[in-house]
Amino acid sequence: MPHDIRILTETQLRGAVRLDMGTVQIVERAFAALARGAVIMPPILSMDLEKVGGEFDVKTAYIDGLERFALKASTGFFGNAALGLPSLGGLMMVFSAKTGQVEAVLLDNGYLTDIRTAAAGGVAAMHLAPVGVRTAGVLGTGLQARLQLQAAHLARPFEAALIWGRDPAKAESCAREMTDTLGVPVHAITDPADLVARCQLVITTTPSRTPLITADMLHPCLHITAMGSDAEGKTEISPEALVAADAYYCDRVSQCRSLGELRGAVEAGLWDRPDPPELGQVIMGELEGRTEEEQVTICDLTGTGAQDTAIATHVMDVLGSADIGTMIRT
């Protein structure tokens, strides 16, 4: 029986959703659902295409109560820059949770991933950062560094921000741009230790393979969200720093064990505790988050299929029956 499938382009999707408090709340609900066991989320399907310098990751999740679920494919092909093409890409597919029928194909080139990843940073800041964040800092100068600062500013409207990157010129240009975007002074800084020392909220967004934040940099009244490490071999926080924090939270423990910062701490033999708590448990009120302004907290975000299903479902809700997209009958 033929049915219509809606095809949406990146431009149409950019018009439909953006990073705001609404999307932060959408992603917050996805984390809560994860914590209360209302999500079926298989392990990430992944191909490392070494010969062609490519990575391919596929995520999905079914969330109880949502009318749809998404399947997302993300591509990273690192020779693309030389061809004048973006390195990252991908798309999402939306299925009916009642019938399994394909409802939509979201040709977003990774846009929705960017938004839902930044929104998760906003959720972490909202629930774990000190109330009194005056200065926020970000390690990294890419798109996610920019978006994470925006999300952090939604959750904790800081007075100033600092940016560090390996390339000082990129940090300078990112700082200028973010000063305009956020309407608060944003400065580039050349020493990550100096950045951490001056911030109450730090987000790490790099593909680093050696820790950028070490235990000696931790100080009272500090929250760190580490979202850069999403693959074996990547790390931004030293194992010693991870265990020195008052509390360390995962988006999903099973993923942080293999892809996130937890892997390094376990491998170093420093993680001799039970499984760390998940962010969703704090949202649900099952566990306490920050209990004292002076604490040091760390949140490790590897990215979950639940976020993808949440943002894709949100897109479909927002667009509703609006005459946007191309309908294909099949």
Added chain:
Amino acid sequence: MPHDIRILTETQLRGAVRLDMGTVQIVERAFAALARGAVIMPPILSMDLEKVGGEFDVKTAYIDGLERFALKASTGFFGNAALGLPSLGGLMMVFSAKTGQVEAVLLDNGYLTDIRTAAAGGVAAMHLAPVGVRTAGVLGTGLQARLQLQAAHLARPFEAALIWGRDPAKAESCAREMTDTLGVPVHAITDPADLVARCQLVITTTPSRTPLITADMLHPCLHITAMGSDAEGKTEISPEALVAADAYYCDRVSQCRSLGELRGAVEAGLWDRPDPPELGQVIMGELEGRTEEEQVTICDLTGTGAQDTAIATHVMDVLGSADIGTMIRT
């Protein structure tokens, strides 16, 4: 940088490829590539959506030398019949193997899966069935029973065929249809043991959870292709029959261990041998297939992402720059 993505419907795909010797050879090459280690194929991503009576499976594979790779999502929602909708569905996405860019979305509703699954049966028959197949038989009366008989007829042009199904009326109607399709007499039969006794090539296509073929039914000059079991709990061949055959082949050992007939034999403690050979090794000439007309051989097909990438790439090659499909710029 915007690029064009081709959207193809089931009708357009049906016009582009069908089950013929060409598609059998395409799938044969995919099995050969698997055997020579030229394929990156992660484990199947799977969600069992018990609450809504649904299954969701995702497969992919990268094949060295092909310009594209596919990602396939298959849905099975078993309450759909009551809604007048097909139970099975899904789609494929095609990516450039050089840049990762999405090239096409194949809205096939499972059509390409049907074809590539039947083609694998053809490959198995071509390499493992006795040369002198006079009568072929199929257990099951669904679409795949029909397609498997067609594929078997391509590989071994038999003189007659038999069909068994739990519902005799469906078997009768399937037999009438296949008599027309194949141009040879096809009869329904009420006893699976009788069917096996009278055939040199048997294909099992059911979702059975108890074995339909037992060791006592095996006889000289027999090949069985078991393609029904593709999930834990399903089985069509008894463990005793599996080990009693002269040779047992897998499409992919790791998958047959968890989803195919091998699982039952291992669980019963009857599989005390090294890993069984894979079909691709026979195609490559690394291992002998059938060496004597009198032998009993069994081939276990669980379905591989390599087949999906092969058929999807074939579709793209066939369509080339023809003005078929809808181009979406994103």
